[in-house]
Amino acid sequence: MHTPTHHRRQFLQGLAGLGLGAALPFGNPSFAADNKRILVVVELTGANDGFNTLVPYADDTYYRLRPKIGIRPNKLRKIDDQYGFNPGMAGFERLFKEGQMAVVHGCGYDNPSYSHFTSAAYWHTGVPNGGEPYGWLGRLADAIDPQLTPNFLVNIDERQSLAVRAAKHVPVVFDDPDRFGRKGLYQSRPLIDTDMGSGAASGNASQQFLEDVAQSARQASAQVRAAWRNYKTPVDYGILPMDLPKVAAMINAQLPTRIYQTAYRHNAFDTHVHQAEQHQRLLTYVSDGVSGFMQDMKRIGRDKDVTVMVYSEFGRRAAENTSLGTDHGTANQVYLVGQALKGGHYGQAPSLTNLNADGNVQHTTDFRRVYATLMSSWMGADSQALLNGQFEALPVFAS
Numbered sequence: 001m002h003t004p005t006h007h008r009r010q011f012l013q014g015l016a017g018l019g020l021g022a023a024l025p026f027g028n029p030s031f032a033a034d035n036k037r038i039l040v041v042v043e044l045t046g047a048n049d050g051f052n053t054l055v056p057y058a059d060d061t062y063y064r065l066r067p068k069i070g071i072r073p074n075k076l077r078k079i080d081d082q083y084g085f086n087p088g089m090a091g092f093e094r095l096f097k098e099g100q101m102a103v104v105h106g107c108g109y110d111n112p113s114y115s116h117f118t119s120a121a122y123w124h125t126g127v128p129n130g131g132e133p134y135g136w137l138g139r140l141a142d143a144i145d146p147q148l149t150p151n152f153l154v155n156i157d158e159r160q161s162l163a164v165r166a167a168k169h170v171p172v173v174f175d176d177p178d179r180f181g182r183k184g185l186y187q188s189r190p191l192i193d194t195d196m197g198s199g200a201a202s203g204n205a206s207q208q209f210l211e212d213v214a215q216s217a218r219q220a221s222a223q224v225r226a227a228w229r230n231y232k233t234p235v236d237y238g239i240l241p242m243d244l245p246k247v248a249a250m251i252n253a254q255l256p257t258r259i260y261q262t263a264y265r266h267n268a269f270d271t272h273v274h275q276a277e278q279h280q281r282l283l284t285y286v287s288d289g290v291s292g293f294m295q296d297m298k299r300i301g302r303d304k305d306v307t308v309m310v311y312s313e314f315g316r317r318a319a320e321n322t323s324l325g326t327d328h329g330t331a332n333q334v335y336l337v338g339q340a341l342k343g344g345h346y347g348q349a350p351s352l353t354n355l356n357a358d359g360n361v362q363h364t365t366d367f368r369r370v371y372a373t374l375m376s377s378w379m380g381a382d383s384q385a386l387l388n389g390q391f392e393a394l395p396v397f398a399s
Contacts, residue, residue, distance in 0.1 A: 101343050
């Protein structure tokens with residue numbers, strides 16, 4: 001009896017949910033040799049305050065809206081005569097001034113949601129208000145790797161993100177590399193731990209498929225653990241590197257992964273109360289982590305192969321609140337980092353005087369333009385098909 005394809009995929013996703021992240025036992029492991037470009041996505045959960053990340057210090061309205069938590073010009077890391085990074089962001093300042101960072105302003109979507117869960121789902125799928133079941137990274141993996149290369153799509157987190165959910169690929173999902181693949185229900189341990197055959201083909205197609213999947217899961221976890229054990233670096237990633245050293249370890253080990261998703265977790269950027277010091281500390285961790293990662297990529301000779309995207313599910317309200325924090329907002333910046341980029345500002349910054357009825361800025365760049373740029377200009381995919389619409393790519397990559 002043959003197992004239907006959709007049942008197979010559901011079974012595989014169940015293994016991924018157990019921390020196995022099983023890779024399919026077929027495909028072309030040498031696919032990475034055909035195209036070495038890698039996309040690393042970093043999500044700042046909780047809705048980062050873009051106005052106090054990259055401060056529009058030349059705009060007096062910013063200080064009128066934020067008389068207490070607005071960051072004064074003499075404290076900023078100025079990058080031009082309009083903007084300055086938060087004082088804790090030495091790494092981002094350096095990346096921008098070296099031409100390795102593109103800032104995309106005003107990213108958002110029509111009819112914005114102020115719910116973390118809902119807006120994150122829109123960003124994860126790339127389909128606002130659409131109910132799309134698969135993530136934008138999952139669809140991208142399916143499109144550029146129809147061979148279903150093992151370990152092609154990796155999600156480093158406590159649980160699988162919707163962004164990597166795919167119709168065909170099964171993402172490798174793990175948190176702690178040293179423990180990856182060792183978890184599982186008691187009833188599933190024989191499947192997880194044991195080679196159930198001598199390598200000869202099973203007489204039962206379903207059993208053979210399960211045995212192949214289990215073997216693939218063991219191999220994936222073994223490769224991740226080996227990559228992490230063998231990884232050593234002198235680069236300082238800062239205090240909380242957001243799992244980026246784990247990404248570096250896998251790239252250093254030359255695993256065939258081309259898409260990585262990771263996050264600053266637990267809604268850390270939901271800064272409703274006494275924001276200033278907490279937010280600067282969080283931004284320091286992010287800035288140091290991303291900067292350290294790019295230094296590490298240069299050290300191992302892969303800096304030209306990697307582009308990093310840093311985003312949050314929405315921004316914060318333009319005005320400060322009475323608790324010296326900020327409430328849920330709308331449009332925000334997206335940061336793209338990499339040697340292949342043409343650094344600078346892209347898109348139009350939202351007006352601080354033309355606010356909506358809730359006191360939030362109006363988005364000026366559909367965030368799917370960023371996705372289209374990464375899909376088509378960087379990863380070589382048909383973004384129109386993947387995003388179900390035409391979204392103009394931004395000219396951030398050298399032709």
